Structure formats: structure tokens, C-alpha cells
Amino acid sequence: MSHPKQASKKAGEVGQRGRPREFDADTVLANASQVFWDHGYHATSIDDLCKATGLLRGSLYGVFGDKHGIMLAALDHYSEGAVARLAQRLAAPVEPEQALRDALLHYARVSCALSGRRSCFITNTTLEMQPDDEELRARVAAIQRRMATLLAATVIRGQANGAFDSTLDEKAVGNFLLCVMQGLRVMGRVAQEEDALTGIVDVAMRALV
Known part of the structure; x- marks a missing residue:
């Protein structure tokens, strides 16, 4: 290869x-x-x-x-924008808990708007990935780490202002929130109602307090 x-x-x-x-x-x-x-x-x-x-x-x-090779380069290009947009949403000039909720709600809305196969390029690629495609696996893992790190940093800010449970492990919570984001994308593929996905966001937020 x-x-x-x-x-x-x-x-x-x-x-x-x-x-x-x-x-x-x-x-x-x-x-x-x-x-x-x-x-x-x-x-x-x-x-x-x-x-x-x-x-x-x-x-x-x-x-x-x-x-x-084209696929790997295309994924790199797309993910740079996706990670930057997530960072921008999480850095919004509001309290960290509001920034986090707004970011998750964005994925809920987008998941409904892009229902069907199109869904999310990163999510689609992850689901289609072959078990022996180590190059692609490494790319996807790196993207996931970057997103989870951004989410964990927002949790830390929320812990500092008392909004989130201070005993939560920020790395584990970052991975949990990444799972929520990706799960919203997957559920959106079958045209979930936005209210149902919003309910998932609410449950996720309650798990942090």
C-alpha cells in the first residue's frame, strides 16, 4: 500500500x-x-x-x-476543518457548560439535517474502515484524540467553575462525550427526530454534574 x-x-x-x-x-x-x-x-x-x-x-x-492515498489526504484535509470548528464552538464566549451543550446540540441538528448515508465524512469513514487498514485506523484515531482532548479541556473549565463534578476523570469524560457526538451522527443516519437527539444531549450533560 x-x-x-x-x-x-x-x-x-x-x-x-x-x-x-x-x-x-x-x-x-x-x-x-x-x-x-x-x-x-x-x-x-x-x-x-x-x-x-x-x-x-x-x-x-x-x-x-x-x-x-487520495482518501487519506482528503480525510486529513476534512478533519482539519472539523477539529477547528469544534474548537471554535467550545471556545465560544459563554460559560463552558453552555459552550459544550451548544456544541453537542449542533451535532444533533446537523445529524438530522444530513440524515441518510451522507451523515458525517469522518463517521462514515470509520464505519466503512477495513480491519487491516492500519494507515486509516491511525488517521481516525488521531482525529478522535484531538476531538476528545478539546472536549476534556472544556470539562476541566467546567469543573473549575463548579458546573461539573470535580471528581470526574477529564480524559474518560472527553472520550464519553466523543462517543456521544459520534453516536448522534450514527443515529442521524436513520433520520432521527431532532427532539430525540436533543434528549440524548440533555442526558449527557446531566451525567457531568
């Missing part, structure tokens, strides 16, 4: 007359993410990726190695 090459902000593609044509790697990866998100890794073909990105097969292989 080949490793993806490091994609620069601008990468080159050789045009019909042999002249290099620059393309924006972020745009390519965003478009590739959309295809994998919509169809899943195994149902996505290189032709699908060429059509979505506007690049030739050789250009995609030249930068990312193979379809698996």
Missing part, C-alpha cells in the same frame, strides 16, 4: 502541450472529500475522482500515490 506524497498548496499537472498547469491542492482535496463522503471509499472510482477534481488520473497518482 503506497503512502500519499505531501501535497503542496499548489501542485502541477502537465497539460496537453506538456506545460505544467497549477492546481490548488485544498480545492482538489475538498472535492475529493465530497465524493468519498457521498459514495464511500469502496464505491468511489478513480474516474469519479478525476471528474470531481478536474484532474487527470496521472496527476492524482503523481501527487497522492493511489486511491487510498
